[in-house]
Amino acid sequence: MSHREILEALSGLLLAMFVAMLSSTVVSNALPRIVTDLHGSQSGYTWVVVATLLTMTASTPIWGKLADQFNKKVLVQSALVIYVIGSLIAATAPSMGVLIGARAFQGLGVGGLTALVQVVIASMVPPRERGRYSGYIGAVFAVATVSGPLIGGVLVDVPGLGWRSCFYVGIPIAALAFVVLQKKLHLPVVKREVNIDYLGAGLIVGGVSTLLIWVSLAGNDFGWGSATSYGLVALGLVLLVAAVYVELKVAVEPVIPVQMFRDRTTALATVASVLVGVAMFGATVYLSQYFQIARGMTPTHAGLMSIAMVGGLLVSSIVSGRVITRTGLWKRFLVGGMALVVVGLFLLSTIDEKTSLVVVGAFMAILGVGLGSTMQNLVLAVQNNAAQSEMGTASAVVTFFRSMGGSIGVSALGALLSAQVSDKVTAGLTAIGVPTSGAQSHEIPDLSALPAPVRAVFEHAFGTATGELFLVAAPFALAALVAVLFIREVPLRTTLEVEAEAREPEVVAA
Secondary structure (H helix, E strand, O other): OOHHHHHHHHHHHHHHHHHHHHHHHHHHOOHHHHHHHOOOEHHHHHHHHHHHHHHHHHHHHHHHHHHOOOOHHHHHHHHHHHHHHHHHHHHOOOOHHHHHHHHHHHHHHHHHHHHHHHHHHHHHOOHHHHHHHHHHHHHHHHHHHHHHHHHHHHHHHOOOOOOOHHHHOOHHHHHHHHHHHHHHOOOOOOOOOOOOOHHHHHHHHHHHHHHHHHHHHEOOOEOOOOHHHHHHHHHHHHHHHHHHHHHHHHOOOOOOOHHHHHOHHHHHHHHHHHHHHHHHHHHHOOHHHHHHHHOOOOHHHHHHHOHHHHHHHHHHHHHHHHHHHHHOOOHHHHHHHHHHHHHHHHHHOOOOOOOOHHHHHHHHHHHHHHHHHHHHHHHHHHHHOOOHHHHHHHHHHHHHHHHHHHHHHHHHHHHHHHHHHHHHHHHHHHHOOOOOOHHHHHEOOOHHHOOHHHHHHHHHHHHHHHHHHHHHHHHHHHHHHHHHHOOOOOOOOOOOOOHHHHHOHHHHHO
16 A cells, blocks of 8 residues: 555544544543532442443454454444444433443443554554554544543533533544545455454453452442452452463463463563553543542643643654654663653652642653553554464454553552542541541542532542552553563564565565
């Protein structure tokens, strides 16, 4: 394909990617208002995010397998349709339960878009040139991350619209992406025999989901040492053991192919993806809550604060992509990016409700620069070592583990935030002579309706607890940095197929 043909097709793919990113970012600043209106709790706040991440995680490798067998354009369009249906249900949700279910369904479409965009680009562009286009993906990711919170915040604050309009806003963009892809994306359908491992995917996500439910609800809905707690842990472990057995002994084509991890780059990039997912999703998803509750901002102002982090992500993703395309070398960006992620998280661990917003913004910018140099390049490193016939599976495995890490991070750190806030609120209210209960201390308050002394207690609780979240997330990023350091750099090949390099002596000589 010529550069122009690639850009025309890429425009539809980028619109689809924008929709996928917008699905999470547009509701981030609306979540405090949503949870208040639907009478939810901190665990409900967490599960509105986790539900999408889990179904996205479960479906990502299945979409990747389907991409090796069926028309990729039809698959992307199908994912867009699923996203739209989920959005419509979420927009009309009467309760937290329905909203969480709708977000879970929406995640099926988001998983398809996230996996398939990478697969389609890998089918059009050799790895050496892919850095440039990965930069475009990073830029779209940044734009969606900046505009999403801003759009969501404005919609929540505008009278007559409210948070439900946040779920409608992506539908016209999804429709436009559908039409552009229909007209501009033309790929040959190269079929191979595949066996989709539905059982393995279901067991893996079922086991992880059970453990995440236990982590997020224990200590509030039931005791840590209760029969319910023991039952959930036992069920989760049994499901994961069964998943390992199925992947190793039963599945013809396992959802997580063990042989892929014999490649050192794939194994280490996968480990790094899990850890980056824990650190990135787990820590950053609660920033909007910090700005609105600890700092008393409106959803719109909280959205504006995200520009600091996403600006850094935008610049670093574009610059790193272009330099990688020119030089063919990528490891330096992975190492440098992960180092900045570690530094950014440790710096953000020092914030509380009184930290200067300029300082908070600077720390977020450092984290953003690191993430922009890391996320897309982990996928690129794995794709460079994968055969074209396995490109869908290889791309999906990295995304699968990053999403799984994100689910674990959001749920575990959300439970930690809930526990920390509850303890601090209880202590603070007791100190000023206000009686409290466990249920009250777990609720997300409407600050405008609280007396000033009580509001100050909640602001302090959320401010200091958010800083502690970043401190807990930082070691995961540090472990990811160690994994990245041991990745062996393989120069990016200039052909689509691995074996083609051996047939091009001049490339080998170069």
